[in-house]
């Protein structure tokens with residue numbers, strides 16, 4: 001296990017500044033997920049921790065030792081790549097033990113560690129197969145096995161599940177979560193998939209344009225997003241953003257209204273607003289309640305799409321101003337396409353974002 005600290009970390013390629021001063025503290029045994037849209041710099045950050053990219057500024061330390069200039073092999077880390085990077089001409093066992101062999105670990109110890117990893121990953125029966133005889137999920141296990149045998153202080157995963165189909169992704173996600181529990185190791189995981197981030201992480205780091213937007217436990221970020229970007233990135237379907245105007249303010253609440261919404265007080269959660277200010281209400285689809293009859297403090301619209309997913313139904317409702325709003329309702333609630341609906345919400349579950 002290891003403690004990893006990133007302090008004012010920067011990365012430039014020529015004049016392009018792609019990591020712009022990042023501070024992250026990763027505790028012993030923590031599962032930390034870097035998440036963000038394509039190009040936000042999450043892989044670059046991970047590769048700097050691995051030692052595969054130089055660090056342009058700031059300090060990276062593992063267990064209190066600055067490792068900025070240490071070779072990858074001397075950092076006590078092991079990385080699992082999206083591409084698996086396994087050798088087709090070697091058996092699974094040889095692939096898993098390859099890193100140990102080239103580091104000079106003797107054959108007996110290598111065999112013991114390969115068996116130990118195979119046990120953990122439940123792939124003892126695969127050790128003599130060639131990679132071409134394996135499924136995608138099994139290949140990913142080989143890549144993880146290769147990391148396990150090195151007994152690293154820190155595991156680094158770079159989008160390890162991107163090449164797998166949806167159901168296999170879910171299985172492997174659970175496997176990785178179990179592996180973390182079993183090994184208790186520090187793990188840093190990069191993904192652009194917010195579901196992976198929400199389900200795997202002890203701590204999520206949301207990145208955008210080379211800057212940290214927010215760091216916190218998954219549910220903390222879900223319920224208290226620091227800004228509109230974090231709010232829109234986490235949660236599925238995404239949060240709805242509905243433009244309104246501030247009609248009045250008091251100490252702990254703000255009165256908002258629009259052409260489609262009669263005035264309603266919303267908690268201001270320590271932020272200050274001014275009368276007449278244009279803001280957006282952020283309401284998650286799960287907190288929007290559609291009604292067949294007209295309802296107080298609600299938006300009106302008509303249903304344009306219904307998607308039955310089994311236990312819940314996703315509705316798309318077009319408001320009178322033409323904006324689309326998504327609501328998730330229970331399977332028992334039936335709305336027809338074209339039907340008028342009144343959308344109410346609990347003011348306690350609403351976020352306000354200044355434009």
Ligand SMILES: Nc1ncnc2c1ncn2[C@@H]1O[C@H](COP(=O)(O)OP(=O)(O)OP(=O)(O)O)[C@@H](O)[C@H]1O
Nearest residue numbers: 013016018036037038039040041042043044045192
């Ligand atoms: N070798 C390089 N030279 C110049 N620019 C680079 C280089 N590698 C990455 N970049 C740029 O750095 C930024 C961050 O890239 P990075 O691969 O870290 O993003 P990412 O968040 O991992 O994206 P993705 O999810 O698409 O992999 C991007 O704008 C990318 O174009």
